[in-house]
Each structure stands twice: as C-alpha cells, then as structure tokens.
Amino acid sequence: MTEGLAAAEVSGQVAVQLTAGASPWVLARRRLLRNRLALAMAGVLVLVVALSLAAPLYSRYVAHTDPFRSNLDGTTLVNGKEAPVMQQETGGLGLGVTPIGPTWDLHHYFLGADGQGRDVAARMLYGGRNSLLIGVASALLTSVLATIIGLVAGFFGGIVDGVLARLLDVVWAFPVYLLAISLSTVLLARGLAIGPIKLESGSLFLPIFIIGIVYVPYVARPVRGEVLSLARREFVEAAIGYGASTWRLLASEILPNVLTTVIVLFPLMVAIDIVTESALSFLSIGVQPPEASWGTIIQDGQDLLYTRPAVALAPGIAIAITVLALNVLGDGVRDALDPRAKLKVVR
Amino acid sequence: MVWFLARRLVSMLLVMFAISVLTFLIFFATPGVDPAARIAGRNADQQTLRAVRHDFGLDRPIPVRYVLMMKKLFVSRDLTSYVNRGAKVIPQVTQAAPVTLSLVLGAAVIWVLVSIGMGLLAAVFRGTPVDAGLMILGLIGISMPVFWLGEVVNLLSQSRFHHSFLFSWVPPLGYVSFTDSVVGWFKSLVLPWLTLAVLYIGIYARVLRSALVEAQEQDYVRTARAKGLTERRVLLRHALRTSLIVFVSLFGLDFGALVGGGALLTEVVFGLHGVGKLTYDSLQNLDLPVIMATVVYAAFFVVAANAVVDLLYAWLDPRVRHA
Numbered sequence: 001m002t003e004g005l006a007a008a009e010v011s012g013q014v015a016v017q018l019t020a021g022a023s024p025w026v027l028a029r030r031r032l033l034r035n036r037l038a039l040a041m042a043g044v045l046v047l048v049v050a051l052s053l054a055a056p057l058y059s060r061y062v063a064h065t066d067p068f069r070s071n072l073d074g075t076t077l078v079n080g081k082e083a084p085v086m087q088q089e090t091g092g093l094g095l096g097v098t099p100i101g102p103t104w105d106l107h108h109y110f111l112g113a114d115g116q117g118r119d120v121a122a123r124m125l126y127g128g129r130n131s132l133l134i135g136v137a138s139a140l141l142t143s144v145l146a147t148i149i150g151l152v153a154g155f156f157g158g159i160v161d162g163v164l165a166r167l168l169d170v171v172w173a174f175p176v177y178l179l180a181i182s183l184s185t186v187l188l189a190r191g192l193a194i195g196p197i198k199l200e201s202g203s204l205f206l207p208i209f210i211i212g213i214v215y216v217p218y219v220a221r222p223v224r225g226e227v228l229s230l231a232r233r234e235f236v237e238a239a240i241g242y243g244a245s246t247w248r249l250l251a252s253e254i255l256p257n258v259l260t261t262v263i264v265l266f267p268l269m270v271a272i273d274i275v276t277e278s279a280l281s282f283l284s285i286g287v288q289p290p291e292a293s294w295g296t297i298i299q300d301g302q303d304l305l306y307t308r309p310a311v312a313l314a315p316g317i318a319i320a321i322t323v324l325a326l327n328v329l330g331d332g333v334r335d336a337l338d339p340r341a342k343l344k345v346v347r
Numbered sequence: 348m349v350w351f352l353a354r355r356l357v358s359m360l361l362v363m364f365a366i367s368v369l370t371f372l373i374f375f376a377t378p379g380v381d382p383a384a385r386i387a388g389r390n391a392d393q394q395t396l397r398a399v400r401h402d403f404g405l406d407r408p409i410p411v412r413y414v415l416m417m418k419k420l421f422v423s424r425d426l427t428s429y430v431n432r433g434a435k436v437i438p439q440v441t442q443a444a445p446v447t448l449s450l451v452l453g454a455a456v457i458w459v460l461v462s463i464g465m466g467l468l469a470a471v472f473r474g475t476p477v478d479a480g481l482m483i484l485g486l487i488g489i490s491m492p493v494f495w496l497g498e499v500v501n502l503l504s505q506s507r508f509h510h511s512f513l514f515s516w517v518p519p520l521g522y523v524s525f526t527d528s529v530v531g532w533f534k535s536l537v538l539p540w541l542t543l544a545v546l547y548i549g550i551y552a553r554v555l556r557s558a559l560v561e562a563q564e565q566d567y568v569r570t571a572r573a574k575g576l577t578e579r580r581v582l583l584r585h586a587l588r589t590s591l592i593v594f595v596s597l598f599g600l601d602f603g604a605l606v607g608g609g610a611l612l613t614e615v616v617f618g619l620h621g622v623g624k625l626t627y628d629s630l631q632n633l634d635l636p637v638i639m640a641t642v643v644y645a646a647f648f649v650v651a652a653n654a655v656v657d658l659l660y661a662w663l664d665p666r667v668r669h670a
Contacts, residue, residue, distance in 0.1 A: 170365045173649045175609035178626060178642070182373050185630045271490070278492050279612055283627065298495055305498055306506040313502075316495035324490035 038332025154227025466555030603652025
C-alpha cells in the first residue's frame with residue numbers, strides 16, 4: 001500500500017477523485033485482495049464452513065452413524081475386524097467401559113466415540129454448524145443493536161445519550177462471562193418471552209441472544225464516539241443546511257460512515273462469540289443436548305480426558321483454527337478499511 | 348486532586364449500585380424464576396411455598412427486598428445462603444478471595460513481563476520474520492479457549508508426562524494456601540498462572556507493538572533521535588512510556604474483571620475454589636444471597652481497578668494531570 005493511497009483514503013471525498021473513480025469500498029477491496037495471509041485465512045474459513053455444512057452427508061453416507069443417538073452396544077470395524085464401540089476395561093476390576101479411540105478410518109469412528117458411543121467426528125461437523133451459526137448470528141445481533149444504540153446516543157445527545165452511555169458503562173464494567181452466565185442460568189430455567197417472541201429453553205436462539213447482548217458495549221462505544229465526532233463535521237452541517245430530515249441525516253450521512261467501524265469489528269466479534277459460546281457450553285449452560293457444539297463436545301470429553309483425549313482435543317483445535325483464521329482475516333479487513341488503524345478491539 | 352478523588356469515589360459507588368440493582372433484577376424480576384420453589388424443593392405444596400416465601404421475605408415488594416438484602420450484606424453482615432441453610436455468605440467470599448487473588452496476581456506478573464518483552468522485540472524487529480512470528484504466536488494464544496488450554500495442560504502434566512522429569516513436581520489439582528506452604532502454593536499455581544496468562548500475553552503484546560510503532564512516527568521521538576540519544580534510550584524512555592498508557596488502561600479493566608470472577612474458567616479447570624467458582628456454583632443452584640455477594644464483590648474490584656487506572660493515567664500522562 002502506498003502512502004498516497006492511505007492519505008487519500010483518509011480524506012474520504014477527495015479519494016474518489018484522486019484514484020480515478022474508485023470508491024473507498026473498491027480501494028478497500030483491492031487492499032484486502034492484496035493481503036495473501038488474509039486470503040489464505042478466508043480460504044480456511046470457507047473450508048470449515050463447507051465441512052460443517054457437509055455434516056449430514058458425512059454421517060449418512062461415509063460414517064453411517066447417527067451422532068445424536070447413544071450407541072452403547074454397537075460394533076464397528078477396526079482393521080477389518082469387528083470391535084465393540086464401548087470397550088471393556090482390561091485393567092483394574094474390568095468393570096468400566098471405555099469408548100473406542102480414534103481409528104483414523106473415515107468410515108469407522110475416525111476420531112473415536114464419546115461417552116455415549118456416538119461418533120465424535122460426525123458430532124464435530126454438526127457441532128461446527130452450531131458454533132459457527134451462533135458466532136455469526138450473535139455477532140450480527142451485536143452489530144445491529146450496537147449500531148442503533150451508538151447512533152441514537154451519539155446523534156441525539158442530552159439525556160438520551162446520558163442514560164444510554166451510563167448503561168453501556170455498567171454492562172461494560174460487569175465481567176462478560178459472569179453476565180453471560182447469569183443470563184444463561186436464569187433464561188435456561190424457563191426460556192424467554194418478550195411479547196410475541198418466545199424462546200424455548202433448549203433453543204439455539206437463547207445462546208445467540210445472550211452472547212449477542214453481552215458484547216453490545218464493545219461495539220456501541222466506538223460507534224457512539226464516531227457518531228459524536230461525525231455529527232460536527234462539515235458534510236453533516238451542509239446536509240442540515242439544505243434541510244435534510246433527521247432520518248435522512250442518520251441514514252445517509254452518518255450511518256455509511258460508521259459502517260466501516262462495524263464491519264472492521266465484525267470478524268473479531270464472530271471470533272470472540274465462538275469462544276464465548278464454547279465456554280458457556282463447556283459450563284453446560286450454552287447449547288443444550290442433544291444438540292452439539294464444539295463447546296459441548298469438549299464438555300463431553302472432560303470425563304474421558306486421560307483415557308480418550310481426542311474427544312476433548314479435536315473440538316478445541318477446531319475452535320483455535322477457526323478463531324485464528326477469523327482474527328487474521330479481521331486484521332486484514334481492518335488494514336484494508338482503516339489503514340491508520342484507529343480501531344482496536346479490546347479483547 | 349481531592350475533587351478528582353471525590354468524583355471518582357461517587358461514580359464508583361453509583362456504578363456499584365447500578366450493578367447490584369441489575370443483578371437483583373436479573374434474578375428476582377425475571378418472570379418464571381421463583382427462588383421459593385428452589386428453596387422448598389421440587390415437590391413442595393402451595394402451603395409450604397407460601398410459608399417459605401414469607402420466611403425469606405419473598406412476598407414483599409421488590410424494592411423492599413433489595414434494601415433488606417443490602418442491609419444484611421453490608422450493615423448486619425449476617426446474610427445467609429438459601430441452599431445451605433444457616434451458612435453465612437460473607438465468610439465464603441473471604442475464603443475464596445485469596446485463591447482468586449493468588450491466581451490473578453501471578454498470571455498478571457507473567458503476562459505483563461512477557462508481553463512487554465514480546466511487544467518491544469516485535470517493534471524493534473518491525474517488518475522482519477521475528478516480528479511476524481511473535482505476532483502470529485500472540486494470535487494463536489488469543490485463539491485458544493482458556494479452559495481447553497487448561498485441559499491440555501492437565502492432560503500433559505497430570506497424566507501423559509506426569510512421571511517424566513518435566514512434570515513430576517506437579518502436585519494434584521487444587522489450591523495450597525500461601526500460609527500453609529509457600530513452595531506448595533507456588534507449585535500448585537504455576538501451571539494455572541501460565542494458562543491464564545497466555546491469552547493476555549497475546550493481546551497485550553499486540554497492543555503494545557502497535558502503540559510502539561505508532562509512537563515511533565511521532566515528532567517527540569524524532570526529536571529525541573535528533574538530540575542524539577541512543578536508540579535504546581529513545582525506545583525505552585520515550586516511545587515505551589507513552590505506549591504504556593494504552594497498556595495500563597487495558598490492564599485495569601482486565602485485572603478488575605479477572606479478580607472479580609472472570610477467571611472462572613481457569614478456576615474450574617484447575618479445581619481452584621476461587622470467587623469465580625463460588626459464583627458459578629451459586630448460580631447453578633440459584634443461591635441468590637451468594638450471587639449478590641459475589642457480584643457486589645466483583646463490581647467493587649472492577650470499579651476500583653478502573654479508579655486506580657485513572658490515577659496511573661494521570662501519573663503517566665501529564666496532559667490528564669493538568670487538564
């Protein structure tokens with residue numbers, strides 16, 4: 001990236017003329033496409049998404065198992081020989097059973113079985129669906145809520161801003177995990193009903209809702225700051241001067257300018273949300289059985305940690321790879337959209 | 348300065364008040380959550396439920412219940428648990444606090460030292476493979492869920508390599524009190540410290556590096572160079588000092604949140620009965636008095652840490668002091 005490009009990008013409108021008709025978005029896309037590492041990570045993400053989407057295909061046509069039904073007295077093939085999924089323990093009194101370990105055979109319990117004899121590899125793929133879905137959906141929820149709150153607070157100022165800003169401060173001051181855990185505990189007990197919207201306690205929307213809410217201040221605070229400084233800029237004053245309505249000011253003058261902030265933070269929010277989901281599920285207050293997520297599989301594997309570590313290790317590796325890819329991609333998006341790196345995610 | 352402190356104190360109290368009200372509302376005003384049903388047991392009849400509600404004051408208006416609970420927590424200090432009848436809440440918190448403090452303090456020392464080293468090294472070797480390597484390492488640290496990392500550490504140190512020279516010194520999971528045995532305390536906490544620190548090393552090294560890189564483009568750094576100062580002095584005395592401002596404000600938030608119970612996952616994985624674990628257990632059985640006590644305790648640390656950060660800020664950045 002040349003200095004000229006970076007400087008032109010900063011002064012918004014001028015950039016359009018200097019770089020021969022290319023809009024800031026086009027410039028940003030060009031910069032992103034030049035970032036090889038970010039592109040590679042985008043490729044990794046596409047792969048993870050594709051694998052997760054293929055979960056039903058894998059369990060039906062390759063592994064031939066139902067990863068949601070316990071299979072305590074089933075058998076499978078290991079090196080062409082029939083073997084029980086739950087193996088009798090040889091040491092000690094020989095009373096306990098241990099699930100079969102990784103066979104490294106895609107057709108027969110590739111990663112072994114969990115405590116209920118279910119195929120871990122198939123559950124990993126299904127779990128990926130939920131982890132990714134919750135990550136993306138709650139990041140979307142956070143972004144929408146935070147944009148609205150940030151816009152309203154920053155633009156209208158006065159008492160509205162006072163109340164909203166204090167509210168954000170309070171939620172911000174609360175340790176995120178404690179807030180998420182408090183909400184989960186209460187809502188999991190009875191589900192949630194706001195007017196016509198009803199969320200059952202086993203519903204996936206519940207973790208989405210909870211994770212989406214707790215991170216609102218992390219996006220709303222920078223958006224609000226941005227709006228505060230934008231509201232005093234010349235182009236906004238000009239719009240006020242020619243009689244633009246409040247709605248128009250917000251929607252077509254200010255919103256497009258804060259969108260950068262939201263977009264830059266989005267991949268990083270998805271990353272944080274996936275980790276948060278796994279933590280809640282690990283504490284068994286996230287995704288509820290029989291549904292799977294990477295967090296619930298780590299939880300399933302906790303009791304088998306010393307005997308069958310693959311059950312807990314595999315989903316953790318999946319989380320680490322996905323989150324790493326999202327973080328690197330997020331850095332790339334930030335470098336592309338915000339070359340002076342004004343925006344920083346706190347965690 | 349007195350005015351500044353007084354204002355900080357008032358806003359501290361306000362935020363703590365708001366947090367306690369918020370928690371109270373989450374647990375008492377959410378429809379469908381009935382602590383009486385929990386206390387009385389699964390199959391209690393209506394009469395028992397009514398008696399329990401009356402005994403615990405649950406039939407009174409919500410503001411009154413809030414005031415009563417706060418009075419028991421702060422004035423008479425005899426708040427008792429709903430679940431373990433008769434067990435006082437405050438001693439539970441004061442027993443758990445040293446565990447969490449030991450865990451977080453040790454981890455904080457590690458993450459501050461290591462991340463400053465990593466950040467400086469990356470900034471000095473900016474643009475070289477050393478820089479890229481350190482930053483990728485940091486990102487990997489950020490990307491691993493802490494409870495999973497803890498399980499991996501347990502797997503290696505308690506099971507797979509427990510009998511090798513590497514981990515034969517590792518005691519079984521759990522906390523050893525500092526007053527019982529300093530060495531035992533240290534041994535029981537080394538691995539939890541490192542595990543908890545990994546995430547923050549990643550975050551802080553990256554933040555410090557970008558602040559240092561930004562600082563090196565500033566006029567005062569150019570001036571310092573032009574005066575003929577050594578590169579080391581420019582970096583350590585001029586660039587690092589201003590870069591630490593971001594670092595310090597971040598540290599205050601994280602430290603406060605961790606001491607307040609944010610280290611919960613590390614505590615659970617390593618079997619340390621700290622404040623996070625206490626909060627989590629009380630949440631599991633909806634033991635409201637314990638929840639309120641731990642949350643108020645957490646809020647205190649978060650808010651106090653923020654106040655300390657503001658003071659440090661003033662010390663590091665003269666512009667704040669003289670504003």
